[in-house]
Amino acid sequence: MKPPPFEYHAPRDLGEALDILAGAGAGGKVLAGGQSLIPMLNMRIAAPDHLVDINRLGELSSIDAGPGGVTVGALARHAEVERAAPHPLMVQALRLVAHPVIRNRGTVVGSLVHADPSAELPAVLAVLDGSVRLARRADGPADGVVTRDVPAGAFFTGPMDSAAEPGELAVSAFFPALPPRTGTAFREVARRHGDYALAGVCAVVTLDEDLHISAARVGCVGVGPVPAVVDVTEACERRPAATVAWPRVAAAVRERAEPDGDVHASAAYRLHLVGVLAEQALKDAAREAAG
Amino acid sequence: MSREHEITLTVNGAAHRVRVPGRRLLSDCLRHDLGLTGTHVGCEHGVCGCCTVLLDGRPVRSCLMLAATADGHEITTVEGLAGPDGMSPVQRAFADCHALQCGFCTPGFLCTVTALLEENPEPTDEEVLEGISGNLCRCTGYQNIVKAVRRAAELKAEES
Numbered sequence: 020m021k022p023p024p025f026e027y028h029a030p031r032d033l034g035e036a037l038d039i040l041a042g043a044g045a046g047g048k049v050l051a052g053g054q055s056l057i058p059m060l061n062m063r064i065a066a067p068d069h070l071v072d073i074n075r076l077g078e079l080s081s082i083d084a085g086p087g088g089v090t091v092g093a094l095a096r097h098a099e100v101e102r103a104a105p106h107p108l109m110v111q112a113l114r115l116v117a118h119p120v121i122r123n124r125g126t127v128v129g130s131l132v133h134a135d136p137s138a139e140l141p142a143v144l145a146v147l148d149g150s151v152r153l154a155r156r157a158d159g160p161a162d163g164v165v166t167r168d169v170p171a172g173a174f175f176t177g178p179m180d181s182a183a184e185p186g187e188l189a190v191s192a193f194f195p196a197l198p199p200r201t202g203t204a205f206r207e208v209a210r211r212h213g214d215y216a217l218a219g220v221c222a223v224v225t226l227d228e229d230l231h232i233s234a235a236r237v238g239c240v241g242v243g244p245v246p247a248v249v250d251v252t253e254a255c256e257r258r259p260a261a262t263v264a265w266p267r268v269a270a271a272v273r274e275r276a277e278p279d280g281d282v283h284a285s286a287a288y289r290l291h292l293v294g295v296l297a298e299q300a301l302k303d304a305a306r307e308a309a310g
Numbered sequence: 311m312s313r314e315h316e317i318t319l320t321v322n323g324a325a326h327r328v329r330v331p332g333r334r335l336l337s338d339c340l341r342h343d344l345g346l347t348g349t350h351v352g353c354e355h356g357v358c359g360c361c362t363v364l365l366d367g368r369p370v371r372s373c374l375m376l377a378a379t380a381d382g383h384e385i386t387t388v389e390g391l392a393g394p395d396g397m398s399p400v401q402r403a404f405a406d407c408h409a410l411q412c413g414f415c416t417p418g419f420l421c422t423v424t425a426l427l428e429e430n431p432e433p434t435d436e437e438v439l440e441g442i443s444g445n446l447c448r449c450t451g452y453q454n455i456v457k458a459v460r461r462a463a464e465l466k467a468e469e470s
Contacts, residue, residue, distance in 0.1 A: 117444070124370050
C-alpha cells in the first residue's frame with residue numbers, strides 16, 4: 020500500500036507546471052488534493068511516470084463569485100468552498116462529499132477531473148451546464164498559455180475519464196448562477212455516511228410568478244458512465260409542485276438512467292432509487308424556490 | 311527516477327530537515343524518518359482515519375499526502391497535543407470516559423476532535439457525529455467516544 024516510484028515535481032507557478040506537463044505527456048499526472056489520486060497510487064491502480072504537485076500554485080486557490088456564476092480555482096479545497104458558500108447547490112453537494120477531514124484537502128476541480136460517476140460534484144457541474152477551463156503550453160518558442168473551456172456535457176467522457184488531454188491542466192471550473200425563483204436540492208442514498216452514493220439526484224427547479232414549475236432539471240449520480248442530466252420540464256406540465264404527476268416524472272428520469280449492478284446494489288435497485296430520489300429532490304427544490 | 315528531495319517539516323514545534331523520495335507518504339515520514347510512531351497507519355487509503363494529523367491546524371489524512379507536499383508546513387501529531395502541564399482536555403476526556411480500549415484508532419480521534427473543538431467549541435450532537443464520522447473504531451465503541459467529545463468540550467470551557 021505504498022505509491023510506486025515516480026518523478027516528483029513541485030512547480031512554483033503555472034508556467035512551470037505547464038512546461039513540466041508538456042514534457043511529461045501521457046506519463047504526467049497532476050496532484051492537487053490527492054484524496055482520490057493517492058489512494059489510487061497506494062493501491063497501484065495509477066502509476067504515473069511524473070507527478071506534478073500543484074499545491075504551491077497559490078494563484079489557483081481563488082473562489083470568485085460574480086453575478087453570472089462562480090469560478091473555482093484548481094486549488095480551492097472542498098472545505099473552503101463549503102465555508103465560502105458561493106452557490107447553494109455546491110454547498111448542498113459538498114456536505115455529501117466524503118467526510119470533513121477529506122474535504123480539508125480535496126479540491127472541487129480535482130473531483131471534476133477525477134470524473135467518478137458516483138461523485139456529487141460532476142453531477143452539479145452537469146445539471147448547471149457549467150464548464151472546466153483547461154490550460155496548456157502554446158506550441159512554439161514563445162512561453163504563451165492556451166486555454167479552452169469545455170462544457171460539462173463534453174467534459175465527462177466516461178467513468179473516471181475526462182476531456183483533459185495529456186499536457187493539459189484543469190485550472191478552474193465555472194458553475195453558472197441560478198435564475199430568480201429557483202431552488203436546488205441534493206438527495207442520495209449511501210450504504211454508510213460519507214461513502215460514495217448507490218444513487219443520487221441533484222435538482223434545479225424554477226417557478227413562474229404563479230409558482231408553477233417553469234423549468235426543472237435533474238443530474239443523476241451512480242446510474243451511468245457519466246452524470247446523466249434529464250430535463251423534466253415537460254413532464255412537470257407547468258403545474259405547481261403539489262399537483263405534478265410525480266410518477267410520470269420519475270419514469271422520465273428512470274428512462275435515461277443506465278445503472279450497473281455491483282456488490283453494493285443491483286441495477287434494478289439503483290433504477291428504483293433514482294426515481295424516488297428524483298421526486299424527493301425536485302419537491303425539495305420546488306419548496307426552496309417558493310420559499 | 312525517484313530522486314530524493316530535501317524537505318523541512320515543523321512537527322510539534324520542532325523543525326526537521328529530511329531527505330525523502332517523492333513517493334514517501336507523510337504518515338511514513340513521520341513514523342520512519344522522524345520516529346514519531348504515535349501516528350498510526352490503518353487502511354492507507356483514507357477510510358479509517360487512524361493517521362489523521364493536523365496540518366497548519368486542520369485535520370488531514372497523513373496517508374493521503376506526500377511528505378514532499380507538506381514541505382514548509384506545520385504539523386501536529388498526537389505527540390504534540392499535550393502541553394507542559396500534562397495531557398490536553400481532549401486527551402483527559404478520552405481517559406475519563408473510557409473512550410479508548412486497544413488504542414489503535416485513538417491518535418486519529420484525538421487529532422480530529424482537537425481540531426473540531428477548536429473550530430466549534432460547542433458542537434451539537436449532530437455536529438459531533440458528523441465531525442468524527444470519518445474515523446473508525448473497531449473495539450471501544452462509539453458511545454464512549456461521543457461522550458468524551460462532549461466531556462472535552464466541557465473541560466475546555468471550564469479551563470478557558
